[in-house]
Amino acid sequence: MLRLPIFGTKSPTSLEELVAAMAQPGAHLVAGGTDLLPNLKHGLYEPKVLVSIDRVEELQHITWDEDASMLRIGTGVTLSQIAADNEIGARFPSLAKAAGLVASPLIRNMATIGGNINLDTRCRYVNQSEFWRSAIGGCLKSGGDVCHVVPKGRSCVAAMSSDCVPVLTSLGAQLGQVGPNGRRDLAMADYYSSDGIAHTRREAGEITAEVCIPIPTRDTAAQYAKWTVRKSIDFPLVSIAMNFELSGSGHDATIVAATICLGVLAARPKLLRADKLKGLRFSDAETAEVVGELCYAQGKTLDNVPYEAGYRRSMLRVFGKRAVGQLVKSR
Numbered sequence: 066m067l068r069l070p071i072f073g074t075k076s077p078t079s080l081e082e083l084v085a086a087m088a089q090p091g092a093h094l095v096a097g098g099t100d101l102l103p104n105l106k107h108g109l110y111e112p113k114v115l116v117s118i119d120r121v122e123e124l125q126h127i128t129w130d131e132d133a134s135m136l137r138i139g140t141g142v143t144l145s146q147i148a149a150d151n152e153i154g155a156r157f158p159s160l161a162k163a164a165g166l167v168a169s170p171l172i173r174n175m176a177t178i179g180g181n182i183n184l185d186t187r188c189r190y191v192n193q194s195e196f197w198r199s200a201i202g203g204c205l206k207s208g209g210d211v212c213h214v215v216p217k218g219r220s221c222v223a224a225m226s227s228d229c230v231p232v233l234t235s236l237g238a239q240l241g242q243v244g245p246n247g248r249r250d251l252a253m254a255d256y257y258s259s260d261g262i263a264h265t266r267r268e269a270g271e272i273t274a275e276v277c278i279p280i281p282t283r284d285t286a287a288q289y290a291k292w293t294v295r296k297s298i299d300f301p302l303v304s305i306a307m308n309f310e311l312s313g314s315g316h317d318a319t320i321v322a323a324t325i326c327l328g329v330l331a332a333r334p335k336l337l338r339a340d341k342l343k344g345l346r347f348s349d350a351e352t353a354e355v356v357g358e359l360c361y362a363q364g365k366t367l368d369n370v371p372y373e374a375g376y377r378r379s380m381l382r383v384f385g386k387r388a389v390g391q392l393v394k395s396r
């Protein structure tokens with residue numbers, strides 16, 4: 066049986082108290098605990114105290130700030146709430162879909178959007194028991210000095226496996242980070258780094274308090290595609306978020322701007338260069354083909370998660386193309 070290590074707990078009731086509690090040495094934030102607790106059982110971290118966000122009201126809102134043209138979601142909101150919210154479903158369908166595809170209903174009831182944004186990277190060689198890892202001598206991320214995915218590599222390429230991160234990035238979301246020095250806002254696209262050991266640019270003691278999504282002013286079409294082996298519980302093996310700004314109506318609508326973001330490659334979500342989509346008619350079969358090719362050409366998969374990298378790369382093409390076809394049909 067895998068046991069939790071011994072740690073203290075704190076349950077502050079305001080954001081100010083939360084920031085103060087996070088200043089203690091050895092403090093680690095816990096939200097739903099659905100990723101953190103398995104990682105603690107696997108001996109990946111040893112916090113002295115877990116600081117819970119559960120009782121902090123300031124992190125529990127879903128606010129449509131029409132003056133600022135922004136949807137603001139407190140990071141304590143659960144994925145079930147986001148998936149079930151009718152207005153989010155109508156105005157940001159790719160986000161509602163991604164939230165509803167995470168894990169299983171029980172996990173989504175506990176799991177928060179803040180935990181999904183700050184989810185640790187994953188790798189088939191590290192998300193294992195300590196006993197399993199010791200048999201291969203650990204790795205750069207856990208007490209060893211080699212990477213088993215890129216044997217001559219000097220940095221960790223564990224995969225960013227969150228379902229919502231590619232979607233939020235494709236929607237141009239911003240994060241409100243609150244810490245000892247107050248609040249700073251930054252684009253999600255700038256929040257992640259390529260280092261699988263410390264893959265966010267979160268500063269010491271900082272909490273992601275809010276995710277803010279710009280409300281589009283023109284017609285958009287957004288979609289999320291996820292491939293997993295089982296229909297439930299599984300992390301994505303292929304993860305594609307796309308967001309198109311359109312001009313014109315019906316079958317004549319053309320693409321003005323396209324943002325496509327891939328997850329589960331390495332530690333950072335990848336924004337594709339998608340300029341060649343500009344000016345294409347959205348409903349043309351060629352458009353779906355081009356999207357599939359862009360995903361394949363720029364999506365360099367690695368053997369960091371289950372399934373052979375070459376196969377996952379081919380699936381990027383299939384799922385990219387299919388996602389556009391589904392979007393066109395649904396309009």
Ligand SMILES: Cc1cc2nc3c(=O)[nH]c(=O)nc-3n(C[C@H](O)[C@H](O)[C@H](O)COP(=O)(O)OP(=O)(O)OC[C@H]3O[C@@H](n4cnc5c(N)ncnc54)[C@H](O)[C@@H]3O)c2cc1C
Nearest residue numbers: 096097098099100101168176177179180181183227228273
């Ligand atoms: C069986 C199983 C299947 C899963 N499948 C999926 C899946 O398909 N897709 C997917 O995306 N995830 C999956 N997960 C992972 C996890 O359930 C989700 O990513 C979830 O959203 C994590 O949220 P949480 O609130 O439980 O985070 P926690 O586990 O509490 O925290 C995760 C990390 O984020 C940090 N954190 C939490 N909140 C904040 C905040 N506000 N500011 C700064 N840091 C913060 C914590 O310190 C911790 O390091 C799965 C987990 C399990 C156990």
Ligand code: SF4
Nearest residue numbers: 188204212221222223
């Ligand atoms: S990518 Fe390499 S260093 Fe990182 S967790 Fe996997 S095996 Fe370890």
